[in-house]
Every structure is written in C-alpha cells, then in structure tokens.
Amino acid sequence: MxxxxxxxxxxxxxxxxxxxxxxxxxxxxxxxxxxxxxxxxxxxxxxxxxxxxxxxxxxxxxxxxxxxxxxxxxxxxIQEQGVLYTLQVKTKEDMNREVVKSDSASTRIPQLDFEIPAFTQKGSLSTIEGLLDRAVAGLEQDQPIRKVCVLSVTV
Incomplete structure (x- = not known):
C-alpha cells in the first residue's frame, strides 16, 4: 500500500x-x-x-x-532511522519529566551501565522514575522461582 x-x-x-x-x-x-x-x-x-x-x-x-x-x-x-534524545538528570524534579516511550525505543543510563532494550517494555506515557520502576519490577519478577531453579541445579 x-x-x-x-x-x-x-x-x-x-x-x-x-x-x-x-x-x-x-x-x-x-x-x-x-x-x-x-x-x-x-x-x-x-x-x-x-x-x-x-x-x-x-x-x-x-x-x-x-x-x-x-x-x-x-x-x-517504525522508521528506518531513529532519533536520540538525551536528558541529564540533575535534580529530583528531573525524575518527574514525562516521556512517551514506544515499545521499539531503548533507554540507556551510561553512568550505571544500565539499558532497557527495545521491545522489552510496552509503550507508555510515564515519567523517568516510572520507566525505572517498571524496569526494576521486571527484573524482580519471578526471582524466588529462579532462585529455586538455580538451587536445584547446583545440588
């Protein structure tokens, strides 16, 4: 078309x-x-x-x-070439900045060597803090089950 x-x-x-x-x-x-x-x-x-x-x-x-x-x-x-936006968080208020993040966008924090890869989160209208909270929740998800699996493998 x-x-x-x-x-x-x-x-x-x-x-x-x-x-x-x-x-x-x-x-x-x-x-x-x-x-x-x-x-x-x-x-x-x-x-x-x-x-x-x-x-x-x-x-x-x-x-x-x-x-x-x-x-x-x-x-x-999805466009063939993306756009890079950079935000320097200097104050607590900067964490409340609203962002529109598509599911194909990646988020990087070079100072922490931390990246939220593209297609690992749904698109959202959120704040910087909200994006990080969602990433932490995703990393914590099913951790007790993973610990049990690791323990059963090492025994």
Missing part, C-alpha cells in the same frame, strides 16, 4: 490530538479481564501527536477486581 493510500485509510480514524475537540472521544469496548476473567471495559483513543506519529492509547478497567492496565502502541510504521 502506498503512503498516500495509507493516509486515506488512516485519515478517518487517526486525528491530531486536540484538547478542545469534543468529538475526539475514546471508543469503549467490553473485554475480558486477564486478572479475574470477568468482563471489563477497554477505552481506545486513536490519535496523532504532531511531529511524532499515529498512536493508540488504551486503558482497561475491571469493575469486579479493580485491575487496570494502560498502554500506548504505535500505529505507524
């Missing part, structure tokens, strides 16, 4: 983000909760961020178990 045809197809669904546009409301669909297997609702917003790309913002809420999940997914093609 050519770029022009793709724009025509997407033009009706993806609109520029505009807080004053009252017509730009999320689409709400009933969906299954992966926590309690009851029905909850997912809200989907198809939008374009100027000078960025088309994205899908989704938010799931379960009224039965109160489980929630939010996610940002790219709806456009």
């Amino acid at each position: 050519s770029v022009i045809e793709e724009e025509r197809v997407r033009g009706g669904v993806f609109k520029d983000i505009n807080p004053e546009d009252e017509d730009q409301q999320p689409t709400v669909i009933e969906s299954l909760c992966m926590n309690c297997y009851e029905n909850g609702s997912t809200r989907l917003l198809f939008t374009k961020i100027p000078f960025f790309k088309e994205i899908i913002i989704s938010s799931f809420t379960c009224p039965h178990c109160n489980w929630t999940n939010t996610e940002i997914q790219s709806a456009g093609r």
Whole structure:
C-alpha cells in the first residue's frame, strides 16, 4: 500500500490530538479481564501527536477486581532511522519529566551501565522514575522461582 493510500485509510480514524475537540472521544469496548476473567471495559483513543506519529492509547478497567492496565502502541510504521534524545538528570524534579516511550525505543543510563532494550517494555506515557520502576519490577519478577531453579541445579 502506498503512503498516500495509507493516509486515506488512516485519515478517518487517526486525528491530531486536540484538547478542545469534543468529538475526539475514546471508543469503549467490553473485554475480558486477564486478572479475574470477568468482563471489563477497554477505552481506545486513536490519535496523532504532531511531529511524532499515529498512536493508540488504551486503558482497561475491571469493575469486579479493580485491575487496570494502560498502554500506548504505535500505529505507524517504525522508521528506518531513529532519533536520540538525551536528558541529564540533575535534580529530583528531573525524575518527574514525562516521556512517551514506544515499545521499539531503548533507554540507556551510561553512568550505571544500565539499558532497557527495545521491545522489552510496552509503550507508555510515564515519567523517568516510572520507566525505572517498571524496569526494576521486571527484573524482580519471578526471582524466588529462579532462585529455586538455580538451587536445584547446583545440588
């Protein structure tokens, strides 16, 4: 599909983000909760961020178990060449800087020799601190099980 045809197809669904546009409301669909297997609702917003790309913002809420999940997914093609953004964190307030991170983006902290590789986290709208919290939670996930497996191998 050519770029022009793709724009025509997407033009009706993806609109520029505009807080004053009252017509730009999320689409709400009933969906299954992966926590309690009851029905909850997912809200989907198809939008374009100027000078960025088309994205899908989704938010799931379960009224039965109160489980929630939010996610940002790219709806456009991944560009052949990326963009590098650098932030020097000098104060605690810098950790509260908001970032839009796609699932194909990597995050590096050279001073700690720490990297969050591309495609290891979902896309998100978060803060610097939130990205690090998610990485720590991912590293801690299933650690007791891994310790048991290591112990059983060494015995």
